[in-house]
Amino acid sequence: MTRAIVLDIEGTTSPTDAVRTDLYGYTSAHLPTWLSENTDGTADSVLTATRELAGEPDAGPERVAEILRGWLESDVKAEPLKTAQGAICAQGFRTGALRGRFFDDVAPTLKAWHADGFQLFVYSSGSERNQRDWFTFADAGDLSGLITDHFDLVTAGPKREPASYESIADRIGVSPPDILFLSDHPDELDAAVAAGWQVVGVHRPDEPNPPRPPHRWVSSFADIDPQLPAH
Template sequence: MINVIVLDIEGTTSPTSSVRDELYGYTRTRLPGWLDENCSGAAESIIAETRTLAEQPDASVAAVAAILINWLNTDVKAEPLKSAQGIICAEGFRNGSLYGEFFPDVPPMLRAWRESGLELYIYSSGSVRNQKDWFAYARPGNLSPLITGHFDLTTAGPKREASSYEKIAGTIGVPAESILFLSDHSDELDAAVAAGWQAIGVSRPGEPNPPRPPHPWISDFADIEPNPPRE
């Protein structure tokens, strides 16, 4: 019996291009100026963490910006980058520069699943702050009331490690076998299954990650029956 559905965002609920082009692009443009403007305030800890991770303790603010932008361009899942992106993109969502984009089948199915009594959670490498804004400032309208909770790399751990999924199940407080995970990435599906979850791959036209056995795969949320009737 499935009681909880945990969803990835990029390539699963939303086009990869919308995340990479919109969020990453906005962060890339604003990051140097934001670090400089907030180096003794909101950006201070981010600068310090970046210097430590990069093993460049004397890096200037401009050098830190270059490090973070390089991580952004190479998709490094570094916590200071995700923290900076969360703050910077929060501005973009609120000033109308950014919106959450979703595949057409997603909003109606999220509503249908909630109406059926399922709890919905998000697990993404993007910061919880960005996740919440993505749903609150969605192009189709505010979807945040449909989501019970959010997890990211800081609160759960790496998405390709079974321990992260075990931690999420413990936080939610439900048996692992009652959780269904939806993602476009086979390694993430492997980790969820290793933690005792059920998992379905999402393969949408134009998305970069190919399906891989042994997981079942769908291309439309309407094809998912979390709890099919018994014969």
């Protein structure tokens, strides 16, 4: 019996373009200023970690911004980039420059599942900070109260590794067969199945990741009944 539902964001709850154009674009535009103006705060750790990962110990803020922009464009899941993006976009959400964009079926379905007693979690490659803001400052209204907890690459691990899903199951205290994972990426679904989870693939129109057997695929959350076995 399903007790917990774990949600991916990009391509699953929200358009890929919303994440990559809105969050990535805002981050890229504000990186140089943020790095130069916050050297006594969070930016200091980002500068240090980026220099180490890039093998450029003498890189100044402008060069670090260039490195981080390159990683952003290549979708590199580097921790200092995620830290910078979380801090920069937090400002954007709070000034109204950024909003969490969701597919139309998501908010009403999540509200229904929450009302039915399912625990809802988010597991995304974006930082936990960005995830929380994405749901709090959503275009459909504040959805943060529906989510029990969030996980990212730092707190749970890579999304294509079964060990990451085992870690999440341990932390939320739910048996793997009682967890349902929704994602648009077949490799992530494979990893979750290897960890003993139920899965349903979500393929939205115009989204980049094509469906792949043996998983069941839907185009809307409205087509999912968590009370029924996923596979």
